[in-house]
Amino acid sequence: MRVDLFDFDLPTERIALRPASPRDAARMLVAQGPAGLADRHVRDLPSVLLPGDVLVFNDTRVIPAQLEGLRGEARIGATLHKRIDLRRWQAFVRNAKRLREGDRIAFPADVTAVAEARHDDGSWTLAFAGDEPVEVLLERAGRMPLPPYIAGKRPADEADASDYQTMFAREKGAVAAPTAALHFTPDLVAALESAGIGRETLTLHVGAGTFLPVKAEDTAEHRMHAEWGRIDTATADRLNAVRAGGGRLIAVGTTSLRLLESATGEDGVIRPFEGDTAIFITPGYRFRAVDGLMTNFHLPRSTLFMLVSALMGLERMQGVYGHAIAERYRFYSYGDSSLLIP
Structure with a gap:
């Protein structure tokens, strides 16, 4: 249709x-x-x-699946959308043109991830450093992933949690x-x-x-x-x-x-x-x-x-x-x- x-x-x-x-x-x-x-x-x-x-x-x-970080001086936004395994998630990435395979992204609260692979749909596999489950890392570094038609009008706040x-x-x-x-x-x-x-x-x-x-x-x-x-x-x-x-x-x-x-x-x-x-x-x-x-x-x-x-x-x-x-x-x-x- x-x-x-x-x-x-x-x-x-x-x-x-x-x-x-x-x-x-x-x-x-x-x-x-x-x-x-x-x-x-x-x-x-x-x-x-x-x-x-x-x-x-x-x-x-x-989960608080939205992250804002840096690859060098470039600002990178990531919205995790599907778990692959304990350390890796598939993510939609904002400013992805500044990202190459193997690049390390530094997020807040000492959370880091490597851009491991780019998918045909433009999303990326992000491999997170450390031993903690990614969900634990997100509690420190992430924010609630409000839909774009809300996030475009106002920032997420404590009430959204x-x-x-x-x-x-x-x-x-x-x-x-x-x-x-x-x-x-x-x-x-x-x-x-x-x-x-x-x-x-x-x-x-x-x-x-x-x-x-x-x-x-x-x-x-x-x-x-x-x-x-x-x-x-x-x-x-x-x-x-x-x-x-x-x-x-x-x-x-x-x-x-x-x-x-x-x-x-x-x-x-x-x-x-x-x-x-x-x-x-x-x-x-x-x-x-x-x-x-x-x-x-x-x-x-x-x-x-x-x-x-x-x-x-x-x-x-x-x-x-x-x-x-x-x-x-x-x-x-x-x-x-x-x-x-x-």
Whole structure:
């Protein structure tokens, strides 16, 4: 499909720079079936969903993956996006034209890395010196990797250390938050439990590739970056039991959805999964695992807007987003939410 079919005009003032407070006070646009549309709030979820539904969360934890350093006198910025092993990470590098293989980059707090190899997509493998896990080094030298559409408006600050982390965050490794789950609070989770709505978790370490623009003119020419994920056997068994019993699986976030679909066979059975996924979901895709999706509002021409268009239909999503813009919903990572049920 032509990428320009997924374009739309978004006023810059619709981009949220801070989250709602409290988190579940965010607005939620409910799109259900071919035409249903309702303006609600995230705290209304217990009355919107059905008893027996199960929300599937991503429990990845964002690490302070942005680094600023020097190669000689040249300033180098690095955003780590995928672990290779204990000492090496793949990273997108700013001012990469000043970097050569074998160059040493000095970051704050005595953290150093060698630019080991350049990849075809322009990213680099950085090999960090010392014996400490890279995650420990990042706690000293890194900062939270805010999305470029926020970081371009204001610098990260202390509030982002908690604001850009979900209440389910447990497994360290993401360089972007699974933002749909940022809206949840302990009170909301308790209300969902009381309403008979279940909860399961999986892990997908979101990479910085999620923010890369689609440069191709046709979706068939775009290559997704791989991200590592895991669904254990017990979780897969429980999810299959929910569907067998007539319950619905609602993915909280596109990351949860992509991993669920990666782990599910043509027979509709969710299997244990551990490894990389580069699944790219566009209109025409047949969904095998999920019955709905809770997600924030996405960038024009992005792979995530393509995904929601695959779930609901492109014309339907153009109408949903047109309503959201007209009604002044807040967009992107710190913005409002939508609940999409075909």
